[in-house]
Amino acid sequence: MVRVSIYEDQNELRSLLELLIGNAEGFEVAGAYANGLSVAEQARRDRPDVVLMDIDMPGRSGIDCVSRVKEVDVDIRVLMHTVFDDDERLFACLSSGADGYLLKKDTSTHLLSALREVVEGGGPMSPGIARRVLQTFLHTPPAQQSYGITPREQELLQLLAQGFTYRMIGIRCSISVETVRRHLKNIYHKLHVQCGTEAVAKALRERII
Template sequence: MATRIVIFEDNDRVRNSLVTLLGNNKENTVCGSYPDVMNVSQVIRDEKPQVVILDIDMPQKDGISVIPVIKEIDPEISIVMYTQFEDDEKLFKSLCAGADGYVLKKTTPVKLQDAIEEVRKGGAPLSPAVARKVLFSFRDQSTAARDKYDLTEREIEVLELLTKGYSVKLIASELNIAYDTCRSHLRNIYRKLHVNCGKEAIAKVLAEKIVF
């Protein structure tokens, strides 16, 4: 069954090009294209799209502001931001609001079709430049968290495997260290993170992005 797509883009030329590009693919059905998001709730309810292509800079109301509106109507709708903006603020506001992908207009149009296919499979497509920004941001947060708790490189390695579900025995085997040495690392980790067990450690690691 073809993927139902709705497009919100204020530039007539770009919007019409997207309708043609995406509509020519038998895997898609473009069920609506609009120059603004003023009637987004009604459009989503009427058209019942599976994917929404959403520009950010539009008249009267920007695209980011309606992401929660769309998700509230149907959380299963995949939202792909299609924009010229690659600054950190708009990128992270979009992702935090619930966008499933972020594709820059300067990339080839084929990338947008690839992004649609990826979100339909549960992925989170990002243009290469955007992906680098996200990665660097996580690295910065991770580095700050590691410094905060004074974790050693070996302790980070142990934590990474712990969050993947490895047992103490498997962690020791993977890192080629003695079982008792691994237990000692874990005790130090729990002390530094101020937790009492592995589950609490994993929860804190994920919440504070200590590893990524």
């Protein structure tokens, strides 16, 4: 059962999200909140697998909330859920450790699949957002160092950047999910990052892949 905490300041939308997620097979709502003022305490209490996070909330922005959730437990996945598609907010979220970025206009068709993907280790993004990330990083200068990333680790990073889940990577590379996790843990250590989205962002930005 995937436990999801919802942060959304619009009461009607928050209620709809609770219904959609709570009635979906394999999901349960761990908590639903109108702001992130107590997000760290709530994350410790609710122990969600995934946090669905709005950006524009009163009192504390969703971007700040991402960092606070990751400080509680880096393994809690955070899927941003927002109307904003501008570069400034997008990259601020990724830099803070967000694991995925879904536009609200894609909620009806992509939300449940995005939640499943992010909890399995993928980095789901709305199609237009994914294109923007790739285009932005591909126009940056080459890296001056490789961080000791091996060819096998490069392969895994490339698959992760394409949105493959741990299970899909394992099948493609003929290795177990646990081996995938071990490789990615080594990659995170070498790149000095804490999650898959940060690793992909840094690898693309510095032309490691």
